[in-house]
Amino acid sequence: MNNNPLKIGYLGLGIMGLPMTLNLLKAGHTVKVWNRSAHKAAPALAAGTTQGATPAEVAGASDIVFINVTDTPDVEAVLFGPNGVAAGAKPGLIVVDNSTISPVATREFACKLAGLGVAFLDAPVSGGDIGAKNGTLSIMVGGDEATFEKVKPVLAAMGKNIQLLGPVGAGQACKACNQICVLGNLMATCEAIKLAQAMGLDVQKMAEVVSAGAGGSWQLQNLGPKIAKGDLAPAFMIDLALKDLAIVLDAAQKSGLDLSGTAMAEQRLKQAKGKTDGRHGTQAMITAW
């Protein structure tokens, strides 16, 4: 499939990273993986990846290294910690960060890597575990155009709508906008379901007909039926959503911007975490009422 196949590294095989890695394999790429808990790489190895002992080892063997870990300090550790990417990187390496982290820290990381001759793109994604499995993610990219053009064909194995939004950090800035919509639409979904229940409507039918009109959203269409069934299993965990909302509200504060709706969604999620468990899916927001 690829005349001059690239050597790809993927660091972080969580609920998103694993299916994204599998789609890279399906597209014909050679992939070497690393995960903090090494045994969790088993499904990737079974599908045909190799495994590195450290991020440094994977970086040394790759043309492009993807990172998909939880938070800003995790990306920092994978990049610059002992046996991190920076310790193994050869000049010319491209690092692509699929994690959702701070736009400000992102610019610092890119700057340090540039000093080693390593290019960087921030490329957070949206579309949930479903989008990761089906290769239909939205990918929001920040970085320079030349690097973007080199990486875009590889990103196409994992996502459908791939946009370069500006210089390094712009991908994370766009992801912050995305999370405002994700959690704000979820709050509206929960309020609609609470009223539907109060008025004796079938929640499943309500979600179906509202999804098809001007009230439609990914959240209502995908999480409405889960809420109707009482299924709180995580696709996107409350704890991760709260991490993302902290990034969003920090960015808003730095801009002097009033995001009261987003702040209220954060409060509902915190209530739900207190009442149930932060490891539930975000649809557990419904328990806040």
Added chain:
Amino acid sequence: MNNNPLKIGYLGLGIMGLPMTLNLLKAGHTVKVWNRSAHKAAPALAAGTTQGATPAEVAGASDIVFINVTDTPDVEAVLFGPNGVAAGAKPGLIVVDNSTISPVATREFACKLAGLGVAFLDAPVSGGDIGAKNGTLSIMVGGDEATFEKVKPVLAAMGKNIQLLGPVGAGQACKACNQICVLGNLMATCEAIKLAQAMGLDVQKMAEVVSAGAGGSWQLQNLGPKIAKGDLAPAFMIDLALKDLAIVLDAAQKSGLDLSGTAMAEQRLKQAKGKTDGRHGTQAMITAW
């Protein structure tokens, strides 16, 4: 197209009623219209409807009469005012109300009509003027199943997702849930756009990539580009949205339900109305910041 064509009446040719009437004509029905401002019927007449002088006249000549007017008192006047539907209706008539009004008043109207041998469905719609023109509206119906089955083939000329949600009033209850999503998703859309602008992103590109992921909504996809261009022309007017939100919040209050997110969206719309004009489209919510 119809072996036994029905005689349809349509009362109220506004931004939604007119394109819905045109789709009834396209489906091969005979349609007689009435509008409070008679001259606004011109495009319907040009397309092949006839015109009645009063709701009573239209009702007397029809098998099914649709109503699409602004608020609860308007529906009451069209039904029970001088020369209203009740004055001209023959037993066996079916009245279908496409307006968005109070579920409680809806049940009262249906009860009074039943006394005259007239059947009633509440059938509010969603999907905006675009959905009305393209015949892709969501139609949320309340009423008995036998009446619904008779009217469903006619509704199919105007909408794609047509659901019977329960007895009379259930359509309006579902529309209330729909409006929670419409205005809540719009508030999230506006907050995302404000942050995008503060962080120097291209709003159009942000809206495009976020629309394709888990943050996607009809509101972002359809109104995001309008906001990016500063286009405040009404598809759905602020004044009408505020009328709908009053119905939603009244229903919530009667159920003892906390819809703080919806109440905040109402507040944003009121701010926007104060700063600009209630006859702008709801996307003018962006001016509240």
